[in-house]
Amino acid sequence: MVQNESETWSSEDTLRVLIASDIHLGYLENDAVRGEDSFIAFEEVLSLAVQYDVDFILLGGDLFDHAKPSPSCMYKCTEIIRKYCFGDKPIGVELLSDQLQNFSRVINYEDPNLNISYPILSIHGNHDDPVGQGSISSLDILSITGLVNYFGKWSDYTQVRVSPVLMQKGETKVSLYGLSHLKDQRLSRLFGEKKVEMDLLEDNNDWFNILVLHQNRADRGHSNYIPESVLPKFLDLVIWGHEHDSQVFAIKDIKRENENFCVVQPGSTVATSLAAGEALPKHCVLLQLHKKEYILTPLPLKTVRPFIFKTVVLSEENLGEDNIKENERVQSFLKGKVEEAIEEANKIRSGDPKQPKLPLVRLSVFYEHEGQDFNRIRFGQNFNGMVANPNDILIMKREKKIREHKEKEEVEEVDMGRAAVEANDVESLLRTYYAAVPPEKRLAVLSVRAITEAVRDFTLKRDDGVFRRVLEGHRRRCVDFLLESTAETEDEVKQQIRLCKESLDATDEEQLKGIIEKAASRPKVVVESDESEPELEQSTESGRGRGRGTRGRAARGRGRGRGRAAAVEPPSPSPERRTPRRSAAQKTTMWLQNLTAERSSRRRRDSSEIEISD
Template identity: 70%
Template structure:
């Protein structure tokens, strides 16, 4: 049992905060074995808040695994919060700041229509950030129902202003700062441009300053993470969400004036990827604050499914002499390693009746020769009923020296797989893949950055329409660039498209969005922009546009057009024996019209091909 420090601290002046992050409710909720893992862990976190009589529960983002959680997921979440957080226990923490500035509504434990015993304060993460019309987050729904106090939301991406939630218990004053997830590259640029403001109370020295944020902490490339040194030094403690490996240590600190803050990384409460960092023991933490002093105590979670991760290099193992049945010999060796991992997982059982019984096991196997590779899914069926993840129990990779040797003989495929194997996320994987392609196979029109952003939106937010929007926006952008140029020959058109792509790749996030969105009006309609576009197209393209416009106006409008060229063509298609049309002045096919016609056909074909690609063609890396 975690208690007050036996020194001079009094309970009336000590603020107790239970800290957790990356709950990921709903992760694999349709899986028959692992579907309840996230809810079981969340229930334990809430029960610990009751057990240790916490004044507040602070969540560091990603409460939900999807931006649009299923009704079943939302139901279970609501049920758990009502079960553990509502009640008649008095709240001894007084809120001093403007509640409508902090939460956009009255804090739930001061709402006369609610009885709250354990208030939850939460920012959003990258998995549950606002989406759709009016940018509504799942946390907005929990907030309006009075179950969660949602803070740290920010929608102006030209600058960021963080206003603290000012709270007091006895003589202890807490300034709680929250910054929900923003794209790391954008936030990193705002920090570099000094456009992130963190307001501080007038009597700043009297407050304990606590910041919670949800960003990349590990270095994932230039400007793709937030450096700790960009955060203000007046902070006392930072709760860092998003990173799933738990880094919690017991601390008893009294920060001096010249010292910088400490960082607390709670990690996730459920394993959402079978990586080595997820195999670390899962914790939440109890933070006790008394004036400027604090005690941080990690609390191990006892209902988390056991997870064993091992790395095996076959060249370092004694497998005996090379024989014809080397494949079978490797499989038998790996079976023994998995059985050892299952026995090791038994030792991780806490004895809690709610802890899942089947463990997670992942072997990362590096092999030398093709003869050592085999069907992983078929191999995993040997462990049905013994592990929770039989279908992905193995990940097989070739050893680095094999990749380097094949790179020396210009084996392009192995070069690509080698560099992509080290990618930390899907965006890095795609970026590395396109950088590894030879020039003749690389993207000629589409922006790589826009494609990776679209994949991110699809994987995290399940936005099924994002690819169509991005490809259509690029097509309109390229057509607009061609129409504005003086390109007439094919090579001139290709050069103009290359320049257009370079502009998109070189733009930052805001410029990229602006360059794409400025072409949104270039649709097939009656706008002046489209009328100008019709003039420069070839006669065949012009007829197609006129027919589309005629269909939009209806039969009556088509009849009112008179005896124009478009009407003659429509009649020629409908009547098998049409009368000869009136002779029209012949238009000379200039090189510019011919190039524009070819470009339009090429872009349409490219967009159609991209739309047909399924998301299963893109594999994530561990």
Template identity: 75%
Template sequence: MVQNDGDTWSSDDTFRVLIASDIHLGHLENDAVRGEDSFIAFEEVLSLAVQYDVDLVLLGGDLFDHAKPSPSCMFKCTQILRKYCLGDKPVSVEVLSDQLDNFSRAVNYEDPNLNVSYPVLSIHGNHDDPVGQHGVSSLDILSISGLVNYFGRCSDYSRVRIAPVLLRKGRSRLALYGLSHIKDQRLARLFLEKKVEMELVDDSGEWFNMLVLHQNRADRGPHNFIPENVLPSFLDLVVWGHEHDSQVFAAKDVKRENENFLVVQPGSTVATSLAAGEALPKHCVLLQLHQKEYIVTPLPLKTVRPFIFKTVVLSEENLDQEDVNEKEKVQSLLTEKVNEAIKEAEILHSGDPKQPLLPLVRLSVFFQHEGQDFNRVRFCQNFNGLVANPKDILIMKREKKFRERKERIDESSDVDIGGAAAEAADVESLLRAYYAAQPAERRLAVLSVRAVTEAVRDFTLKRDDDVFRRVLDAHRQRAVDLLLQSSAETVDEVDEQLKTCKEALDAADEESLRTVIAAAATAAATATKAAAATKKSESILLSSDEEASPSTRARGRGARGGRTRARGRGAGRGARAVSPPAPAPVERRSTPRRSAAQKTSSWLQALTSERTTRRRRDSSDIEISDD
């Protein structure tokens, strides 16, 4: 057990907080080899909380890997929390602030119906943020069940107000500020506009001010991360979630005037991607706080699956480029590198019986020319049963100095999506890079790139299966409404109107874009329901502004019966039956509804046909003479 700072720190006045982040429960839970990794690491974190007899467990977001965790994932999480956090040990931390304001309910260890020994406080991250009806997060479910104290949620994105959770233990006072995940572009803009407010308790200096947030810390482009210098200077310590590489160093200090705060970045407890940062040792953190003095102690995790990441540059290896068997030499070299990585992983075995034995191995290989590339799937099959990720051991990339640079992109050429994927920080960045690399003739003409990337994000992280239909319906409805309101008649005019519509959506801020899409999607759904209702009613009754056809009127007036009566009279008089004269055609009245229908059907169909014919003519290499 970690001891206090000599005899000067009384245990009655010292906070002991275990800090972890990015647990990602349920990551690859259906994988036969790696499915239990996230749960094993989470159980070790909570076992360390019991071992060091902490007062609080603080989580920095992304407890779950998906916004809608599977029932099996939720069951295992609940099982682990109940095993380690419930008990009869009294909690000696007192909450001084308004608990309803902080947690939306009373803190769980003060609930007379629960016995909590190790209370868990958590914000949400981008993987477990509120989704669906009423914006319920998976943490809300754990909170209402009394297992987690969920705080730091923001409901007003036009101005963020952060009220601290005020905690007291003996003579030590802790003001804990929580800021759950907000999209980085939006939060960066709010900081820039001075619309993020953190309520300062007082200026007496008796409070230790700590912030836990879940945002990009590394620079991933303009306004796509949160710089440390925008955070208020009165903070003493910042716990930074979302970044997966562990950057925790032992520290013992007290903040002095005009000094910056200390940043603690616990990193993830499980490797969710085969990147270099994930191969660093995994930690959680023990924080000991006595009034304004603190000690930060990294606690290495011993049940994490070993991960070895290597970079191989073939131009720096001793390869004979003129050899006809160059591919075989490359494969032999990489086989040797993988075997070396497997041996290195054996050194990382901690001896803990729960630690998985099969290692993760990733080789990032830079090759010079196509003659050095080969069948990677067949190569990786040689390591089945030796590594935990036999399907994706290799990632092959062309060396930048040997990459072919074309002066122009041919219409038939493909975009180097592999290079874009290697440099992209997330799926949204990858999609934006892909569309930006397309030639002008192949870029999206109607759909907004931003709307598409947001839809992909919601589909992958929030499992919103209906998001693509809503976005496509909204764009189609908005384009049709714009064309009907415009005076466009030719194909070029229609193209210009659609281009203007797309540029307006791309230039709109995030809130305006979501509002426009929601309104257009609602209008599209209403139009679809109205069309279905009209079709159903027309199958039973005629429309009110349609005249019955002559044949319909004849059948309705008993035409068959009239012919029978005429035939009967003629037979009695010996006269030939005469057919009644055909009724004169009825002139159809022009109504506003009929005019709009004609414009939306024939006019738009003609434009669509003309655009299709024009595209086919442009793509053809055969010239047709006028005669």
């Protein structure tokens, strides 16, 4: 139930804003069951904007699930926006700030070629941030077509200065600060160095200050989140994107002097991971603002697929003492739990005809020993047609008791299945994996940081060439490092490679990226190996040489239709004088090739031994 404005609030002075975040359009779009979920929820959000006749819609990032949305995803997004946001309704909000500075172009509702009834203002998130040539975001495409007003985009990562979007409706004035997604570590460092500035208006007391950002809010380790304490105190309201659990409460208040700002965390509109936080009810938020007074009203989304999450600890359950196998008793018990969850999901259905029928169910199961484990995929097939996610209903984790922790050795083997569950993103999982592998299997040349960032850019930004650039950059950097040394023996080469990797690991993040990009962009330099050196004189002197004498080369040349080896006379018999640097380069090239082949073979053998349980 939406709380009405105070009787003293006139409609001409009351600004109404619909707030949503993390729409993730295109999530699992190729899934036959869940492919339409993100679009259905987005359509409901915009329909609520029309229902409550808001002045504009404010999105907190991650409108898209991928930085390069598919044509089908862009088509559906465009269709939905045009359906609900275009029209002849007059806009009562006046824009006072420099539009070119805020949006890089004229705001869409002031474009004479467009008829906009409900403008959308949005920052970008980590899933739809700029990528590729020209650093173009999917939001740039929507912006240039007049569908979305994109603000808060940054190109200078050494310092951030935010100029607000100034809007006014009657006597209500809003200064809207947009801070699109930056890497949490980078932004945390910039805050610590006092390099994040927000332009404060001279008559600030007359303005209601809103900040919308897309960063980690929960503590995920040192410098891997943004504490609320670093944000400016003059803010009245902070809209926090990126966190998917919805934390919004009905509020009617006015900020008093020396009080902290209010934080609104809308959460996602679609479940993109089967975690406990995603099972909370999904919302968007209606903000009603009159001068410095405001009302926040959560609006439950009725078209979201029902999701039930439960935790089961088998040691705390009575599984019976039947004569059947223990894992069969466990399966029978868990089947009952899944059936209970399906019934619970049916009870919380909204009744909206557009709400998907099949629920999401996830059981997080802690088991005591291997005898209680079983094939989870086969278990899930019992619920085909009953749940939307039959292949990942269960997540099994080994229960760890206190006494077991005390008995374990200092170096404990990492449970990658559990690490996969607890990891916040794929980068965290990779860092955990590389830290857990034995020393003899660890990366000898590549930087773990560069690899994890490459995986992130590939998965989120669809940057297909990132791995080639990173691998080529590391290889060339390593060769340069070796050429600058005087290493000749294999042990000396290994030592120099280790030093090269240590120097890369200790390099600042921005410098590391620059080193790799610079090395990868250089034209290739071919270093001739011993095979390309004139060895005919050696065969002349020894009669046999290395098995590559004149006779062998001439025969090989004739056999392949290459006459150059047979026709060209051997050079002067005086042997070439080789410097230690050239010798090291030749040995290094062969050694790196052998190392790469050996590691590739080892990875193929080891890949069958790594099993990450869901």
